[in-house]
Amino acid sequence: xxxxxxxxxxxxxxxxxxxxxxxxxxxxxxSSNQGISQKFLEAILLELKKQGFLSSKKGKGGxxxxxxxxxxxxxxxxxxxxxxxxxxxxxxSINYYEKxxxxxxxxxxxxxxxxxxxxxxxxxxxxxxxxxxx
Amino acid sequence: xxxxxxxxxxxxxxxxxxxxxxxxxxxxxxSSNQGISQKFLEAILLELKKQGFLSSKKGKGGxxxxxxxxxxxxxxxxxxxxxxxxxxxxxxSINYYEKxxxxxxxxxxxxxxxxxxxxxxxxxxxxxxxxxxx
DNA sequence: AATTAGTCTACTAAGTCGATAGGTTAATTA
DNA sequence: TAATTAACCTATCGACTTAGTAGACTAATT
Numbered sequence: 001x002x003x004x005x006x007x008x009x010x011x012x013x014x015x016x017x018x019x020x021x022x023x024x025x026x027x028x029x030x031s032s033n034q035g036i037s038q039k040f041l042e043a044i045l046l047e048l049k050k051q052g053f054l055s056s057k058k059g060k061g062g063x064x065x066x067x068x069x070x071x072x073x074x075x076x077x078x079x080x081x082x083x084x085x086x087x088x089x090x091x092x093s094i095n096y097y098e099k100x101x102x103x104x105x106x107x108x109x110x111x112x113x114x115x116x117x118x119x120x121x122x123x124x125x126x127x128x129x130x131x132x133x134x
Numbered sequence: 135x136x137x138x139x140x141x142x143x144x145x146x147x148x149x150x151x152x153x154x155x156x157x158x159x160x161x162x163x164x165s166s167n168q169g170i171s172q173k174f175l176e177a178i179l180l181e182l183k184k185q186g187f188l189s190s191k192k193g194k195g196g197x198x199x200x201x202x203x204x205x206x207x208x209x210x211x212x213x214x215x216x217x218x219x220x221x222x223x224x225x226x227s228i229n230y231y232e233k234x235x236x237x238x239x240x241x242x243x244x245x246x247x248x249x250x251x252x253x254x255x256x257x258x259x260x261x262x263x264x265x266x267x268x
Numbered sequence: 269a270a271t272t273a274g275t276c277t278a279c280t281a282a283g284t285c286g287a288t289a290g291g292t293t294a295a296t297t298a
Numbered sequence: 299t300a301a302t303t304a305a306c307c308t309a310t311c312g313a314c315t316t317a318g319t320a321g322a323c324t325a326a327t328t
Contacts, residue, residue, distance in 0.1 A: 002222045004286065007245070011236075014244040026304065035236035040287055046306070059295030060303045075248060088136045102145075102169035110148040111141070114209060114263050121255045129248050138317065160273060174318055180275070193326025194272045 006082040008036045009044045013053065013078060014134045017070035024056065024063030044082070051081040070132035079126060086126065087119040094119075140216040142170045143178045147187065147212060148268045151204035158190065158197030178216070185215045204266035213260060220260065221253040228253075 011034045019025050027045060031038040045064050048054045053073065056064045066073070079086055080095060090098035091106060092115040103109040145168045153159050161179060165172040179198050182188045187207065190198045200207070213220055214229060224232035225240060226249040237243040 001219055001224070003284090007223065008236075010245050024304095028304085035238075037287065039289085042305080042307095043287095049305095056305060057295080058293075058303085058305045060297070062295070062304050064305085085135055089141065090135070102142075104169075110268050111144050114259075114268055117259050117263065118256060121259045122252060125248075125251050125255045129251065134244050134248055137315090158273095162273085171318065173320085176274080177318095183274095190274060191326080192272085192274050192324075194328070196273050196326070198274085 002079070002083055004040075005044055006079060008034070008041060009048055009082045010075065010078055010131075011036070012041065012045060012064075013048070013066070013070075013073065013131050016054075016064065016066050017073075017131050017134075019065075022065060024061065024065045026063040029063070048078075048081065053078070053081065071130045073131040074127055075129040075131070076123065076126040078131070086122055087115065089115050092116050092119050136213070136217055138174075139178055140213060142168070142175060143182055143216045144209065144212055144265075145170070146175065146179060147182070147200070147204075147207065147265050150188075150198065150200050151207075151265050151268075153199075156199055158195065158199045160197040163197070181216065182212075187212070187215065205264045207265040208261055209263040209265070210257065210260040212265070220256055221249065223249050226250050226253050 012030050015030055015034055016025060027038060027042055030036070030045075031041045045054060045056075049056055049064070053067060054064050055067050056062065076086060085093040085096040087093035087096075089100070089111075090096060091100045091103065091109070092112065100106075100109070103112075106112050146164050149164055149168055150159060161172060161176055164170070164179075165175045179188060179190075183190055183198070187201060188198050189201050190196065210220060219227040219230040221227035221230075223234070223245075224230060225234045225237065225243070226246065234240075234243070237246075240246050
């Protein structure tokens with residue numbers, strides 16, 4: 001299961017992708033349109049801005065807009081930004097690799113190979129799924 | 135990311151699958167062999183027993199043993215038992231389906247289809263991956 | 269009777285989740 | 299310049315989950 005943060009973040013980005021490019025959309029628009037708590041969405045969009053997905057404009061006529069074309073934003077990149085590692089275990093993560101405490105070696109680990117399979121299978125989908133496709 | 139509970143549960147089942155069939159293995163054996171806190175493992179094995187994966191025998195010569203052949207226990211079933219839904223969202227879950235609060239309809243939902251793709255991709259792997267394969 | 273090994277209850281510290289409240293800053297417009 | 303708009307920031311919250319630990323109890327074997 002993914003958090004509502006990631007879910008809302010994805011929906012917000014997809015919504016922004018459907019809006020005329022380069023015109024800022026206020027948080028209130030997005031939240032009412034997508035059924036998301038406005039205050040919660042504020043924090044999410046701010047995070048997406050800090051991670052380079054969005055930019056914003058203050059004041060009247062302001063709002064958020066995509067920094068990159070929607071067909072260059074993968075679900076994988078959004079997931080990593082908001083949710084963290086895509087892999088099921090740190091020891092099979094590409095971007096968040098970490099050794100396991102309980103495994104003497106990864107070759108000896110009984111579940112390592114199957115965890116790699118799961119990771120690759122998910123990546124296959126989310127790396128190729130762009131915000132513009134949705 | 136999955137919890138340590140699920141990770142340890144999987145490793146314990148795989149370990150039991152490598153042991154001579156029908157001979158009970160004490161928790162202490164499994165925990166020392168797999169580098170898992172014994173007390174934590176106790177709770178996990180008990181849960182797997184209650185869910186029908188394992189049975190146990192008390193007293194000397196006792197321990198846990200698999201109730202089904204290892205090639206009939208899929209990673210998917212263990213994941214569901216210990217971790218919960220495999221899908222990223224309840225609205226695309228087979229075994230734990232639930233409607234979303236924020237979506238008027240699933241056809242109208244912008245991320246529903248891609249969530250289905252992810253679910254199917256993961257299922258493809260874990261439904262066919264058996265404890266005996268590892 | 270002693271030992272072994274699973275079972276049960278309770279408790280904990282730390283962290284996360286999803287949200288709310290209220291004030292601040294910057295840009296536009298009248 | 300004043301008012302309005304909308305992003306930004308800080309703090310707080312209750313409920314829940316995680317990964318354990320401690321200790322007593324029960325059942326089976328020797």
